[in-house]
Amino acid sequence: MKIVKEGAPVADTWTHVGDEAELPDGGAVIVSLARFKAERDALMGRNAPLGLRLASHEPPADVAEDLGRFEVVALEFPVFRDGRGYTHAVQLRQRFAYRGEVRALGDVLWDQIPHMLRCGVDTFEVADDFPLEAFEEARTVFSNHYQPDTTGRRTVFELRHG
């Protein structure tokens, strides 16, 4: 797998750890919501970067109070048709003003990337052979948009009136 940010591969400093696996000493880990809930106090106090992985049926509202602790929230797209992650990304950015990394993983495909970017996803965990041109196209495919989004760009409705 590779991590893509702003169209280019970047080093992945994070480790996904399973619910039963031992935490690497001092390592940056991403844990599931179940594990976070079970070991909340220990994880909150752990002296290392912490990330949270949310399944598509787990809304960020479930951990609203603790979002500030996470440097990355990884949203799972179990299948590209499952669009709950778009709403969760928007909620992270808008409702909870979450400023950390929002990572998409799972069934992330070429043509879903433009929407994910607009909803506030900023990194993508994809297969090693995933074409980077998809990220290039995602940035250029539509020059403007009608809806407000998390990028803060002005909408067509606004651009028309100066």
Place this chain on the structure above:
Amino acid sequence: MYRYDEFDQAAVDERVVQFRGQVERRLKGQMTEEQFKPLRLMNGLYLQLHAYMLRVAIPYGTLSAAQMRMLAHVARKYDKGYGHFTTRQNIQYNWPRLVDTPDILADLAKVQMHGIQTSGNCIRNVTSDPFAGATADEVEDPRPWCEIIRQWSTFHPEFSYLPRKFKIAVIASEQDRAAIRLHDIGIRIVKDAAGETGFEFWIGGGMGRTPIIAKKIRDFVPKAELLDYATACLRVYNALGRRDNIYKARIKILVHEMGLDKFSALVDEEFARIKGTVALPEAEIARIRAYFAPPELPVLPATSTAFEAKKFEDRAFRDFVRSNVRPHKVPGHAIVSISLKADGIAPGDATAEQMDLVADLAERHSQNEIRVTHEQNLVLPHVRLDDVHDVWQALKAASLGTANIGLVSDIICCPGLDYCDLANARSIPVAEAIQRRFADLERQHAIGGLKIKMSGCINACGHHHVGHIGILGVDKHGQELYQLQLGGSGAEDASLAKLTGAGFPPDRIVDAVETVVETYLGLRDGDDESFLACFRRVGMAPFKAALYEDR
């Protein structure tokens, strides 16, 4: 009519480029059919029984003459010379080739048309009253709001992978010619005491295998908050709608299972949080409204001598006027409906030549405007009374003059097993057989308003749940069987039709429909009591008796 500015044009042009790339990647095998499917669907491209099918949006049912000519061109160049107008103000082409579809969409983009979001689990083409801007009973023209919703919903980043498709309809009068109570969101434009425009929201209606009539969720959403409120509804649905079973994934099931109060409370919470997010500047509302300024029609005498004389002379014209012509808000004008339910023609089908003719007539007689109805007919919305006879003559010469709007042969019908991948039974041949049985126009007029709606499977594309008489084709052990339902309505008095009992084989269904009609004629309280009113008064029993007991 709305005209694209550079932003709108760029959006559809860029979409064509994007889709061309997707088709190329698919043809090169860089994408699986499963991955390609949602992308082609969001551009209106289905894979059907025999071939691809392309569905093109006619937003809120409004077309210019030039757009209609382009639809004719597409039919001629890329298809078999005809198209099929659907129950959601779209047109479908049944025989395009995959490699041609980017070119078709590029041609359509030249006249500001597209197939965007005519399928897929996204916000679909927004539909509206086909008489919008012409009828006296509306509080204002609903189409500017439809256009605002069209733009806002186009390529919505958050709502393109919803649990299931999402349909919005907007009207502005009490009389409902767009079936808003059978939509995921139905909006009726109203005015408050101060004369301010607002929106009455209905939620969770739909047909399919679990028909449900929408519930009113809010009496008055102020206009500045239209898109915020819609966003709140969609967001709650996207997060909580069922994804475990596509037959239970529509918002109607969520609202039904959760209860309106709970759903509404969640929407209200979200609405309170996001109010003011989707900026809809007053200047933008004014800009879009300006495109829909009423055409400058001269105020003429309310009665046209020429029109009256023709009605007096010509009985067939009189019939046409009775069923197909409705009053216009400007005296001396009329709204003329064009039936696409001529004998022997699949309901909603029109040839390229017929489309061209309608375009010509729109240019000459209807301020360049055409409308498409959810009942699969066309409308010339702004015709001078003095011209109606000429228009009818021209229509008649092209087999478009059938005087049956709202009558028994004006059947809504899905494509059925002849075309559709999902169907269990044929529907077009049954519709045609009913039309033949009731071919006598005099008899049809004597029967009066009667809406027959037929679907070839439980997905209900032919709206059988809301037919005054609904017919559902099913497959019972390899045999086609037709169930009969009575008493439905998709209008302001929405109701779901009830099943009469056991289904009828193909050779008996037309007799059964006739039995229902004859039973009604025997029971009705004077000629003015419509079938629906009569059924609601007497109930199912006498119809059941006539259908099953005498055999």
